[in-house]
Amino acid sequence: MTNVATPSSRHNTELQMNHSKNDARKGLSHSVANNRPSQKSVAETMMSGQVGEGEDWKANLNLPAADRRKKTTDVTSTKGVEFEDFCLKRELLMGIFEKGWEKPSPIQEESIPIALSGRDVLARAKNGTGKSGAYLIPMLGRCDINKDYVQALVLVPTRELALQTSQIAIELSRHMGELNVMVTTGGTNLRDDIMRLENRIHIIVATPGRILDLINKGIAKVDQCNMIVLDEADKLLSQDFKQMMDNIVGALPVSRQILLYSATFPITVKEFMMRHMKKPYEINLMEELTLKGVTQYYAYVEEKKKVHCLNTLFSKLQINQSIIFCNSTHRVELLAKKITELGYSCFYIHAKMKQEYRNRVFHDFRQGLCRNLVCSDLFTRGIDIQAVNVVINFDFPKMPETYLHRIGRSGRYGHLGLAINLITYDDRFSLARIEEELKTDIKPIPPVIDKCLYVAEYQQEASKDNDGKV
CATH class of the missing domain: 3.40.50.300 (P-loop containing nucleotide triphosphate hydrolases)
Structure with a gap:
């Protein structure tokens, strides 16, 4: 039975995340300052002619193999907008294309420009249609790496989803110099989180219980954090997390931007919206609930x-x-x-x-x-x-x-x-x-x-x- 619960030792492969193997094993939070190209290396690349004006910069990207699988209209029914149309930083565009994302999905197309403008967003879209990219791209686009405080907070209901989301953020921002992403969840060593938060962190991906604990202890300082995302908002606003969410949002500045993403929106979401959100832009791409494919x-x-x-x-x-x-x-x-x-x-x-x-x-x-x-x-x-x-x-x-x-x-x-x-x-x-x-x-x-x-x-x-x- 042992080989069912934990894979065998021959599968002891190094985690393909931009943090240490030891931290990944323990489920600790991770900062990625030392695991991405620095600002200097990006600048040098641009000066060397590898990244130039026009379309030349694209020719030198490390693109994955194109995905030729059939796709349904859940992700192909778009207005034809390109990622370049969002006026994103080139370094962010490089990460997007190297992630294998060729064109925005419908939820990304609708959500990204509104989120970039700083307005609150209430978005409903099917599972598996690109919601993570819909909020991570504008979040990374609005981050200023020259400011040494937490600028954005992503809340998710499970530890596995926190690790997955932080990994996507790391991959998208790999060319953005010293932009630091940290993940913190329950069930991990609090001391390691404290040590990481002594360094410069721009984005935190977290489960509610752990980040609230860090906020209450004065370790995670979010008084200047102007963006918060609730991914799987229906779960986060259920009775299990409802009070935590109110406390976390209450610790943020009044000028914060709130982005809510989910496939289903129960009545608790409306209650949260009335209490904390300012005239949110509502997106509903749920003409049907189940995926077409x-x-x-x-x-x-x-x-x-x-x-x-x-x-x-x-x-x-x-x-x-x-x-x-x-x-x-x-x-x-x-x-x-x-x-x-x-x-x-x-x-x-x-x-x-x-x-x-x-x-x-x-x-x-x-x-x-x-x-x-x-x-x-x-x-x-x-x-x-x-x-x-x-x-x-x-x-x-x-x-x-x-x-x-x-x-x-x-x-x-x-x-x-x-x-x-x-x-x-x-x-x-x-x-x-x-x-x-x-x-x-x-x-x-x-x-x-x-x-x-x-x-x-x-x-x-x-x-x-x-x-x-x-």
Whole structure:
């Protein structure tokens, strides 16, 4: 069972984050001052002619391979705006393009110019359509690296999402000289956070409990922090975090800018908006709730035959990576053990695990070191792993919001994916309610599932065939 909870030692790869391996293992917050090009190196590059006027600077970027997978209108239905049209700093544009982002998605297109203007934003968009970029790009664009205080704060509900978001910020700002990003979450060493905050930090990505603790202790000074983002705002404004959020916002200057992003906006969001936001610009790109690229199926099955059904799915589906959801931490561990006994590679993760194990599993699964991950709803919020093409609800959720966030782990950024739900007799009413409330169609699983619906290679071949016909 050990090899399920923690990947084997041969997978002890160095974390591909711009911070030390030791800190990543412990889940500590990270500053990146010494892990990016300095202002001088960028200036020297520009003077040497590698980055010049016009389009010449683009020719020397270290671009990733172009993503040729089919994309849905969730991310392609834009007005044709380019990143250069936002009047961003060239160093930031370099990071954007080297991240592999070619054009703004609809939420980025709508949100970035408003956020850059300093106005409050209330944005609603589907999971996996570029919300992180929608707030990180204007945040980085407005940061002044010559000022030695915290200028922006990003709040997220989970530790894994905090690490992921800070990593994106680091990658986007890699050419922006001494711009420092720090991540801090609960379950890590407070002393390390204190030491980091003695240095110059411009952006903090945090979970609410930890940053509030640092603020109350006078360690994190946010009295000049003029921008705050609430990512997954519906969760952050739930009863679990509501009072914390009021206290954190109360510690910021009156002139602060507030950006709220989420897929769903319950009544608590409206209450927060009335208390703290100033005539926010509202964006709603949620004509429908579920991602267009995710095909949803259900299979009626007895509880005792679920594992057998899962084994059949593994043998018949072409899984690149899968995330399998259970409704309790106990069932997560039991199922992971069963999957391992069946001979399939499998990790598991849930909130009751030690943070160092969670960090390790999260990192190694992202790196593709294991095909299947069994988890609790810890992993439903914002986690972006592009290689995941299949999500399986081993236990069917009761709430529509939970279902929406779970299946959103597949079909990221307009790509195609598969969501399969194992339904027992007791789940039948939840299935009907979720279909009705989300206005989505969950179909009975067919004997054979077309690989074009969820396998990238088949999508590309089908696209070539269609091009040939034309």
